[in-house]
Amino acid sequence: MLKSMTGFGNATVETGSLSVTVEVKTLNSKFLDIFCRLPRQYAEKEIELRALLTQQLERGKVELSVSINRTQQVKPGVVINRPLLMAYVNDIRESAAGLLMAIPDGDLLKMALGQPNVYQTEAVETPDDTADWAAVQQAVQEAVRRCNAFRQQDGAVLETKFNEYIQTISDCLSEIEKQDVLRIPAVRERLMTNVRELLDSETFDRNRFEQEMIYYVEKFDISEEKVRLKNHLSYFVDVMNTEEANGKKLNFIAQEIGREINTIGSKANDATIQRFVVRMKDELEKIKEQTMNLI
Incomplete structure (x- = not known):
């Protein structure tokens, strides 16, 4: 299940003596970066709240804001x-x-x-710090839960987009496979023409000829790249549907997809295939850009 780094959640908890309002905002960040805005009396609780946010929000730039309003009359000290x-x-x-x-x-x-x-x-009645802190914790937990729900909804939208991008690349690969069947005879004919010219030459060197043939076969054959690209596309979808799916892993797979697409483009030497390669690169850039927004 994919989860976006962009999220928002708020919650308000009211007791007999106070009203606690908490907001949690998360944005893209390479690492976990937490900023807390707390009332002065709870400054020493920041470490505890940071631990909670680290455990439940995992990654991103996180802003936590806690505000407290007393709902009963308080005597001055x-x-x-x-x-x-x-x-x-x-x-x-x-x-x-x-x-x-x-x-x-x-x-x-x-x-x-x-x-x-x-x-x-004057001696004043002090509020029940234990009860107040419990209300703060409850509000923070609820705000974090709503923020995570927001992230999951955004992640579901990204998952739909990723499936569309991967499907487009797969469709282009299918078209490349069709074109590759037409490309090979043209390449073979061109090679045979060159071979006949070499055989008629008085300076024909059979060893050099064999080396050239091996070079051309390796240069034009994209069979392995097509197989690897198809496997990478399937693996991307499989990882995306797992619980441990994350942006870093999907971005790594996207880089492997890019390598195969680039190799196909450089080896194919075919205008039609090049057009499909350009389209695949365009879809892949969208994938890379969106994986940067995932946890």
Whole structure:
């Protein structure tokens, strides 16, 4: 089963005290590259989340974003000592009046807030970190699951495309096999004409003639290339339908397909076959490009 490296998944989990929203985005990358955007209180959990993403997303550029909103009223940890603040305000106002100065109320409040012990720390009820972290984990797992589902859907589309590309190459190979049957007599006739000219020559060298014949036979025969190409095409489809199918392996098989196509093109010495070779190369480039998007 093919799986694309491009994916997206999001999830929201709500509890009695908070709402957790998680987004997971994945793009093409040669290796696994993870970037996490987490609330400050969960910074130490990044290693745990990275391990989860590494196990389930395998490869690609991964962006994880976690946001948390508290749904219940939270008391501040620092409060203002109002009686002391009022005492500072009155003292500053009286001191200014004694000096025949007028201080605006806004400035008076700022001066009072800057005095010692105006702020005091209160004990506040801390949220249940265990329950909150469980909610975060649940949201991350669901977002990753949806991202993988997206990747599998995209992979299914690519699989359909690959089958079309491989079928086109196979059809071209069939046409090449038909043309090869017509090509051989023409090549044989050309060789026989050259042989008759050599036999009539006074400088005819039988050893050189045999060497030339071997050279031409090897140069024009594409039987082995056709067989290997057909096997590579079949192997590509077989690997694509396995559970361990991946972009790297399919790309390697595509390179082997390309070698056989290039050899057929260079040895055939036939205009009709060359046209089919060009078409096969075009389909193969599409395959190589798309395998770069697979895990």
